[in-house]
Amino acid sequence: MSNKLKQYGQRSIKYLITSARNMLIPIFSVILGLLAGAGIMLVSGYDPISGYSAMLNGIFGDEYYLGETVRQITPYILAGLAVAFAFRTGLFNIGVEGQLIVGWLAAVWVGIEFDLPKFIHLPLAVLSGAAAGALWAFIPGLLKARFRVHEVIVTIMLNYTALHITNYLILNVLSDKQDKTENIAESASLRSVLFENWTDLSRMHWGIIIALACAIIMWFILEKTTTGFELKAVGFNHHASQYAGMSVNKNIVLSMVISGAFAGLAGAMEGLGTFGYAAIKGGFTGVGFDGIAVALLGGNAAIGIVLAAALFGGLKSGALNMPLEAGVPNEIVDIVIALIIFFVASSYFIRWILSRFSKKGVK
Incomplete structure (x- = not known):
């Protein structure tokens, strides 16, 4: 009994040490990045303390900045989920950007063309963005499944x-030869008077809840x-x-479709929440x-994707204030963020x- 307790205690201590190390390494990495960025600012003749203070103010300085930071985080969560879902299932989806763009357009189109009650119109617009992204991802999924074309x-x-x-x-x-569409109907908007009042008229919207x-x-799909x-x-x-009786082709397509749906939702968040329209893009x-x-x-x-x-989002939002x-x-800011x-x-x-x-130490 005492040996079992001793072994259990050793395993618990080892688990705690591993968990602490896994938590401290990212923090240590961020500190190294901040120090390297400070060095760049010093060499370039700028005060790193003022620079980082401006960045923090741009993230947490007041309600407006905090709302804009949350707004920036929203599409990053969904884009990260899209990449991660495909990667966890053995695929590498580099097309999240394209799936996001078509999801954006589809959501805005539904938001413009239909006149429906909000409890129908908004979910329909959001789901249309997800469906468009899923459909766009279906193409490489099908080509991968049927012809083994690399995704x-x-x-x-x-x-x-x-x-x-x-x-x-x-x-x-x-848009009748204009560079952007008209604004979506209010019944399809993710914007909220509640969030606007809380965050001093920032563009924060309900998309963060969806993300x-x-x-x-x-997590539930993959783990449960x-x-x-x-x-x-x-x-x-x-x-x-395949030997175990699973349909390889069906699962390849399904994986890409789910990944694309997450990406399409990221676009819908931008179209229905942040901007409220779709505009011609000179680039990605x-x-x-x-x-x-x-x-x-x-x-x-x-959980890691949410934190990342x-x-x-914090770096992108705070950097605007530097x-x-x-x-x-801006050039120095981009180097510091990188x-x-x-x-x-x-x-x-x-x-x-x-x-x-640690392995050498054990030996």
Whole structure:
């Protein structure tokens, strides 16, 4: 009995040490990134204390800044979920940006064209964005399942296809030769008077609730359902899954469709919440590509993605205040943000080094 208690105690201590290390490594990585960014500002002749104070003020300075930060976090959560869901099931969805764009357009189109009560119109517009993203992701999923065409190549090409098709539709179908559509109906808007009053008229909207709910949904699907088990099994080993009686092709397509739905929702949040219209884009929004980094930094886990999206959203939102309040040029701001992200991403490398040292210590 005493030996069992001793073994249990040793396992508990080991678990606590591992958990503490896993929590401290990302924090240490952020600190390294901040120090590196401070060095860049010093070399460039700017005060890092003023710069970072301006960044923090841009994130938490008042209700308006806080609301804008939450608004920025919302699409990052959904884009990160889209990348992570595909990755957890053995696929690499580089087409989140394109799926986001078509989801944005579809949601806005429903928000403009229909005149319905809000309890019908808003869910219909949101689901239309998800359906458009899912449909756009269905194409590479089908090509992967039927012809084994690599999804990375197809999704990259479909990003450009989505960009130019949506621009054409906005210019020639939805806006009568204008560079943006009319505003969506109030019954399809995610904006809230409650949030506007709380956050001093910021653009924060109900999308943050949808994004957090989607994080829970992803966790539930992958960890608590038979479908999630099959999706992960197929991603891990096609041949073994097929031998066990699972439909490999069906699960490949399903994985891409769910991933695309998350991406389409990210676009719907922008169209129905942040902007309220769809506009011609001279280039990509960047949210879909940033979603790759969010997913990787979050370890492809739901809670990790929420935290990584909070970091990304905070940096993006706070950085807007650095040129205004501290006089730091936009170029330096971009370098500082890139360094912080680089060191956070290097947490994997730091963890690997520590694990190597711990193994040598055991020997």
